[in-house]
Amino acid sequence: MFTEITYATAPGSERPNEDLVIAGPSWIVVLDGATAAAGVDSGCAHDVPWLVARLGGALAGRLAVDRDTPLAGVLEAAIDATAAAHGQGCDLGNPDSPSSTVAMVRLGPERVEYLVLGDSPVVLSLAGGGVQVVDDDRLERLPGGRPYPPELVRRMRNAPGGFWVAAARPEAAGQSVTGAVDAREVRGVGVCTDGVARLVDWYGWSWADVVTTLDGAGPGAVIRAVRELEAARGPVRGKRHDDATAAWGRAIRR
Template identity: 55%
Template structure:
């Protein structure tokens, strides 16, 4: 696959997104910004968690680790937990957390795994689109608006929603999907800083695929920034970290070649 991506912090902030890719896999994470005044029980910030988790997971994928994506993600979360269990209270329900999206091509199958709202969209060779998403955070009991207490009591709990944080079991509660490799033409992975274009600014998935294909991920993030300036989203933060990745089939045959270009602006 040829994999092209870009990631950019919200203006004036630290990038709590992270993207890593290899010849036949990719990872996108979006750290949950800590609410002001909330004690996470952790001496590390969200960006630390995101980058440690990206490193642990990418090392396993790059090494061709056996096992399901759920098992590999659980092991990676467990490794990160072990690295700061001695300094931090990992039982704190407000411990730093992140969304997680993983795509892997293996044994003729393109696999996807999701925790929370960083979707993966697949365009098949026949032109049809399939969006893999985990929208459980949008359907908590009682409906919106959510209080901090409601989010706290439903995070990484049955009947609530699951994120990458201090509970390895979350990996086995993830949303998963698999597609025959021969049917897959393109894969898009992005954080909700990019899906703002779809949720608030009149784009749709086919339009997002077209923009990524013709102008590239950095251009798509420019579109987000322009829209945020011209039409702020009521009740939302004015800007968000934004990450977009496009994986494209090469050569038209069943084999996938490795290739990658990257753009980064922290």
């Protein structure tokens, strides 16, 4: 189990926050819902916050009672349950149906498991010093480079050679970046959305800087830091401010 889990989340605008963070004694889940583009028909009666809440609840319910199923299996079952909750009025074959990134960690007696699907990274603070970053950069490697045309993103979402997110296709779970680290080698775990990862991707922080701040000043401090930099230097692309979420779990030392 973790000795302590702390987290913070903040919306990027007056719109509802489409991030979600949930934690239990031995696990942390962070989701980042994909904001729907203006004028796009998702084919779904539900919005992104609905999808994020349903998926998060399904994940939490499973992680609370199941310590053995691999995280990809947990996610597959949660996506399947969320898809079933949509009802017959939703076109789940529409590639623009609501979706979310997923980042999870689970601390067991012997190992720390992780799963990343989409651009919400996990960073492990190692007992011997340094960090190990787990990310999924497939969205950054689409053909042609940014800014991507909306039709390209639509065509490459949850498709071979493209990028994968949690929506209505349970098989997306099998495309997650997964692994495990010896629990004795981990002193803490950070989980965040891309709204916090801007510190590294855009503003010159290292992941070691992020971990130091999470451990010392707490998750709220990294969000304040990214907001200050966004205000002072502006965004590299896209929204001036994005929903931002960070969680930090201190591991039991043995």
